[in-house]
């Protein structure tokens with residue numbers, strides 16, 4: 001399996017991770033699987049709890065993104081997640097492994113992208129970009145996934161337009177007092193997520209044999 005990341009998606013991940021070099025940030029990657037290549041068309045983020053070495057995306061974010069996709073862009077689905085390791089380098093921590101296992105349980109081809117943006121943010125040299133894409137194999141080992149930047153012209157354009165559209169489709173973080181409603185944080189709507197993933201599985205090419 002390989003991964004192909006389109007420019008706007010990579011740009012959004014970079015922008016998000018560089019915007020907060022003191023804390024980890026996380027988000028979801030949206031795209032599709034085309035003959036064993038996981039294509040990342042867009043990256044979206046939402047509410048999360050974070051610290052310098054920990055981040056957890058609220059589960060409601062996945063439900064929201066899934067809903068937006070099903071209603072507006074049914075060709076695309078959640079293909080994985082990204083998070084940053086500012087200054088910590090690129091690897092999968094034990095918590096990351098557990099998170100990735102949960103993604104792969106929902107979507108067997110899910111990938112995890114880890115980025116350490118610190119060096120790049122100082123130099124803006126491509127050679128300083130530290131990015132890794134990973135999966136967990138059958139033996140529960142972390143395996144790197146080879147990835148390239150998507151450059152096919154019409155897909156760059158298509159993914160860029162969809163990525164721009166997503167900016168308006170995903171509501172901004174409510175600028176509210178989270179403490180006040182902390183204890184009433186929405187329950188994960190498991191039904192809608194399960195429905196979403198069973199739908200995406202049907203869209204996937206049958207890879208038997």
Ligand SMILES: [Zn+2]
Pocket residue numbers: 083084085091092093096114
């Ligand atoms: Zn991590």
